[in-house]
Structure formats: C-alpha cells, structure tokens
Amino acid sequence: MDLSFTPEELAFRDEVRSFLAEKYPADIKERAKKGWSYLPKEDHVRWQKILYERGWIAPHWPKEYGGTGWTPRQKFIFEEECMAGNCPRVLPFGLTMVGPVIYTFGNEAQKAKFLPRILSSDDWWCQGYSEPGSGSDLASLQTKAIREGDNYRVTGSKIWTSGAHKANWMFCLVRTKSDGKPQEGISFLLIDMKSPGITVQPIVSIDVGHYLNSVFLDDVIVPAENLIGEENKGWTYAKFLLGYERTGIAGVGRSKMRLEMLKGIARAEQLDGQPLIQDAGFKRRIAQIETDLMALEHTNLRVMSSSGAGGGNLASLLKIRGTEIEQAINETLVEALGNYGTPYDVNFPRWDRNEPPAGPDYATGVVAEHLLKRAASIYGGTNEVQRNIIAKMVLAL
Ligand SMILES: Cc1cc2nc3c(=O)[nH]c(=O)nc-3n(C[C@H](O)[C@H](O)[C@H](O)COP(=O)(O)OP(=O)(O)OC[C@H]3O[C@@H](n4cnc5c(N)ncnc54)[C@H](O)[C@@H]3O)c2cc1C
Known part of the structure; x- marks a missing residue:
C-alpha cells in the first residue's frame, strides 16, 4: 500500500499541525511529556473540549452524529500528528466504545440524551x-x-x-x-x-x-x-463494542512516538561515553521493532480503509501485534535506562510533591509506564483469547 501523501493530505497535515501548535496547552504538554498515562482527568477534559470546539473530537463517528467526515487516511494523519505532538489520548470509554453502540443500536431518545454529552466530555x-x-x-x-x-x-x-x-x-x-x-x-x-x-x-x-x-x-x-x-441481545452489542476497543488498543501512533523516544535515548551518551546505538545488538533490536511497527501501521491503515474504526474481524490481530510491539518498546526503554531503570521509579511523576526529578529528564515515568502497560496484553480481552478468535476465523470453525 502506498503511504505517501497527496498534496491535499499534506495540506491537511499542515492544518492539523497549526491547530496543535496554536491550541494544545503548553502546561498539559509539559505534563504529558513526563507521564502521558498519568495525566489528571482535568487535563483530559480540557483537551477533549478543545478538540470538541474544533469539531475534531470524534473522527470515527458518522458525520450526522458529530463525526468529521474524514477519509481513513485523514484520520490516520490526525492520530499521527496528535501522538507526535504528545497530546493526551482521547479517553476511549465514551467516544470509542459506548458512543458507537448508542448511535448504532440505541433509540432516538438515547441518542439525543447521551451522544452530545459524550462529544462534549461532560459525561465520563x-x-x-x-x-x-x-x-x-x-x-x-x-x-x-x-x-x-x-x-x-x-x-x-x-x-x-x-x-x-x-x-x-x-x-x-x-x-x-x-x-x-x-x-x-x-x-x-x-x-x-x-x-x-x-x-x-x-x-x-x-x-x-x-x-x-x-x-x-x-x-x-x-x-x-x-x-x-x-x-x-446485549451480547451482540457487547461484541460490536469490543471490536472498537481492540482496534484502539493497537496504538500505532503512540508506539511510533515511544520508538522515537527510545532512539533518542539510544543516541544519548551513556556513563561510559558510548551511545547505546553503537552497540550492534541494541541497534538490531530497535531495527526489528521499527520493522514490526511499520508492518502494523500498514495493516492498521488497510483495516481502517476496508472495515472502518471497528476493525471488523481483524481487530484481534491488531490488538495482539499492537500490544506486543508496545511492550517490546517499553522493555527496551527500561533496559536503555540502565541505572535509572529501578523498580521503584524515582522519576515517577508527582505533580503534588514538587520534587526535582533524579537522573536524566528522559528517564521520567519510563518504568512506571512499562509496569502499567504489562496489562495491555490482558485488557480488552487477553492476547491468548484473541489468538483463539483468529484461529476460529482462519479455520472457519
Ligand atoms: C489494566 C486493566 C484494565 C481493565 N479495565 C477493564 C474495564 O475497564 N472494564 C472491564 O470490564 N474489564 C477491564 N479489565 C478486565 C479485562 O478485560 C480482563 O482482565 C480480561 O478479560 C481477562 O480476564 P481475567 O482477568 O478474568 O483473566 P482469566 O480469564 O481468568 O484468564 C487468566 C489467564 O488464562 C488465559 N485464558 C483464559 N481462557 C483461555 C482460553 N480459552 N484459551 C487460552 N487461554 C485462556 C488468559 O489468557 C489469562 O492468561 C481490565 C484489566 C486490566 C488488567
């Protein structure tokens, strides 16, 4: 699949970049850099309301319910730019999970009551x-x-x-x-x-x-x-929702951002004066992760183009590969930290304590994120269970 962008798509990318440069609050960005998974609810709500005001809060929703009407490639560009800019992730429970269930299976009264408040992030x-x-x-x-x-x-x-x-x-x-x-x-x-x-x-x-x-x-x-x-009939709606949840978990944009961070650390000078990137074994690992991520990115885009945000039958595949790659990046990041990769992460962000972080800035939150994301292969349905689903699909059992 050709991933190079058309002039229109490049113009769209510039529009997203200008929007982020102008509207993404600097204080949230600073906190997101130190611990993306640990932002307080208020930061998420503030950012989501900014996206809502611009009309960009629900790219995957049909236009009639508040979606953007973007092509799959525009959605892809938008996600990439948001992740590259360290923006908070849009929390999935309302917008990615129950929202699509309500507009697909809910009645008119339910749509009128719940959808606007999901879009505006007034309901959590x-x-x-x-x-x-x-x-x-x-x-x-x-x-x-x-x-x-x-x-x-x-x-x-x-x-x-x-x-x-x-x-x-x-x-x-x-x-x-x-x-x-x-x-x-x-x-x-x-x-x-x-x-x-x-x-x-x-x-x-x-x-x-x-x-x-x-x-x-x-x-x-x-x-x-x-x-x-x-x-x-709830099982039908529950499974429909899980398709959306699992595709979201693939998190390609996020992994790309973390991979860049890993490369940055690998290029930095270590205590012995040698950047890790000069170690052939370490370099090979990064190359392997990057190759896997590129393959996932292409698959994700292909799935989005053919079956919409729910991911259809391939959601399980995206979920497995996405979480495996995310965990590989996190593990490699912890190893790259060397001395600073302690189990009780001294760099865990503590907004409330006002303590200066120990060690290099880049170590902040890495171990905490690694520990937290061990769960990524469990939530949304474990990866073992996703393999069963794929096996049934392939074998048409
Ligand atoms: C961080 C986190 C956030 C979560 N958030 C939510 C949430 O917001 N809402 C919610 O409802 N749930 C949530 N969950 C729950 C999550 O969906 C379940 O943990 C998951 O579905 C696994 O269920 P279980 O924990 O009961 O493990 P079990 O089902 O008991 O599985 C235990 C082990 O057995 C394996 N196993 C089980 N059955 C099979 C099988 N048939 N074939 C092969 N292996 C099998 C599993 O892969 C796993 O390794 C969350 C979980 C975590 C860790």
Whole structure:
C-alpha cells in the first residue's frame, strides 16, 4: 500500500499541525511529556473540549452524529500528528466504545440524551463488563437485572473497572435470563454511577497508581429506558463494542512516538561515553521493532480503509501485534535506562510533591509506564483469547 501523501493530505497535515501548535496547552504538554498515562482527568477534559470546539473530537463517528467526515487516511494523519505532538489520548470509554453502540443500536431518545454529552466530555464513562470469575469467559457473568415495572433492579459486582472512581456513567452487561445459552441472557444497560446502591472500591496497580476498581451493585434501580436495543441481545452489542476497543488498543501512533523516544535515548551518551546505538545488538533490536511497527501501521491503515474504526474481524490481530510491539518498546526503554531503570521509579511523576526529578529528564515515568502497560496484553480481552478468535476465523470453525 502506498503511504505517501497527496498534496491535499499534506495540506491537511499542515492544518492539523497549526491547530496543535496554536491550541494544545503548553502546561498539559509539559505534563504529558513526563507521564502521558498519568495525566489528571482535568487535563483530559480540557483537551477533549478543545478538540470538541474544533469539531475534531470524534473522527470515527458518522458525520450526522458529530463525526468529521474524514477519509481513513485523514484520520490516520490526525492520530499521527496528535501522538507526535504528545497530546493526551482521547479517553476511549465514551467516544470509542459506548458512543458507537448508542448511535448504532440505541433509540432516538438515547441518542439525543447521551451522544452530545459524550462529544462534549461532560459525561465520563466506564466499562462494566468483567466480573470476578468472568473475564475471558465473559458470557458467564452473573450480575443480575430483574425487571420491575419501568425499572430494572441490578445486583452483583464488576471488577477491573478502569476509571469507575471518576466516571458518572457505566455501560454494563447484566444477566436478564438464566436458562438457555449464557450469551442469550445478557443485556446492555446504561447505569448512572450516582444511583443509590453503587459502591466503588479502589484496586492499586503494580505501578502504585489507582486506575482500577471493584464496583458493587446492591439493589440498584435502573430505568428500563436505559436498556440499549433489545433485552437479552446485549451480547451482540457487547461484541460490536469490543471490536472498537481492540482496534484502539493497537496504538500505532503512540508506539511510533515511544520508538522515537527510545532512539533518542539510544543516541544519548551513556556513563561510559558510548551511545547505546553503537552497540550492534541494541541497534538490531530497535531495527526489528521499527520493522514490526511499520508492518502494523500498514495493516492498521488497510483495516481502517476496508472495515472502518471497528476493525471488523481483524481487530484481534491488531490488538495482539499492537500490544506486543508496545511492550517490546517499553522493555527496551527500561533496559536503555540502565541505572535509572529501578523498580521503584524515582522519576515517577508527582505533580503534588514538587520534587526535582533524579537522573536524566528522559528517564521520567519510563518504568512506571512499562509496569502499567504489562496489562495491555490482558485488557480488552487477553492476547491468548484473541489468538483463539483468529484461529476460529482462519479455520472457519
Ligand atoms: C489494566 C486493566 C484494565 C481493565 N479495565 C477493564 C474495564 O475497564 N472494564 C472491564 O470490564 N474489564 C477491564 N479489565 C478486565 C479485562 O478485560 C480482563 O482482565 C480480561 O478479560 C481477562 O480476564 P481475567 O482477568 O478474568 O483473566 P482469566 O480469564 O481468568 O484468564 C487468566 C489467564 O488464562 C488465559 N485464558 C483464559 N481462557 C483461555 C482460553 N480459552 N484459551 C487460552 N487461554 C485462556 C488468559 O489468557 C489469562 O492468561 C481490565 C484489566 C486490566 C488488567
């Protein structure tokens, strides 16, 4: 596939670059450079509102719902430029995940109520899929929703719910029928996180950050008007959403940016005076990663061109390769840090402490990011399970 850009595409790239130069707040950029994964919610909201005002917050949405109408190559250019500029990633739960479910399967009232607030980032969503004992085998989930007149009464618990402590809405898979095939008794509910009966408990991650939670639902009353599509058809909507989630996880633009960072460190002089790039073994590893990333980039663009942002059947493939490459870059970055690659990262960004970082600037946040992203091959469906999906596809089982 020819990846060289047409004059129109180059003009578009310039437009994006000028926009970023003018509108991307310098203070967020500074924090993003030091710890992209650790930006506070306020930074994400501020940046997303800037994109929203420009009309660029939802490139993957159809134009009628607030999308940009860009070609796949324009979307690709936009993502590349945002990542190269160290912009915060647009958080996926509203815009990439539940938004497409609502405009595809929701009714008019649901579209009118939820889509504008997703676009403006006034609502913050979390994903209530996994439960203790129901991760890879998601269809075994047990959180029950019993219909009582105009409401559902929901009881059960969710786990690993990213950002639930910051979210005001959760899209949630619930069991509405217990007999028959497990997949045929699942429904897709939108739940207001302020509803009485919801308790959120933190789970602290290996990098000492708090992103994950357990969410307990104890007789939570949810209006039946918050049911997406038909009762017991939630599995269809859930799988549709996972396609969007997995493609997003491929993260090509982000990996390209991290690879550039790795090359920068490899070119810097080490304590012994020799830049790492002069080590043939190290150079070969970087070359291997770069080749893999170029192949992924082409595949990603091909998939986007042929099947839209959901990634179709190839979403699993993109998810596996994207996370493997991301983890390879992170591991190599930690090795490149040498002495500064300690398990308890002294450079972990602490906005609140005002401590000068120890060691070179480039070491800031590298170990924390490496630890955090160990989970990338688990969330969104583990890579082992993605391989099963690919095997079934190839073998047409
Ligand atoms: C950082 C992070 C963020 C997350 N965020 C969210 C979120 O916001 N919302 C949400 O709902 N969930 C979230 N999850 C949960 C995630 O989707 C699950 O962890 C994942 O689906 C795996 O489920 P499990 O943890 O129950 O592991 P298990 O399913 O118990 O798997 C354990 C191991 O067995 C392997 N395995 C299981 N079944 C098979 C099989 N059939 N063939 C081969 N190997 C298999 C798995 O690959 C894995 O290595 C998050 C997880 C993490 C780590």
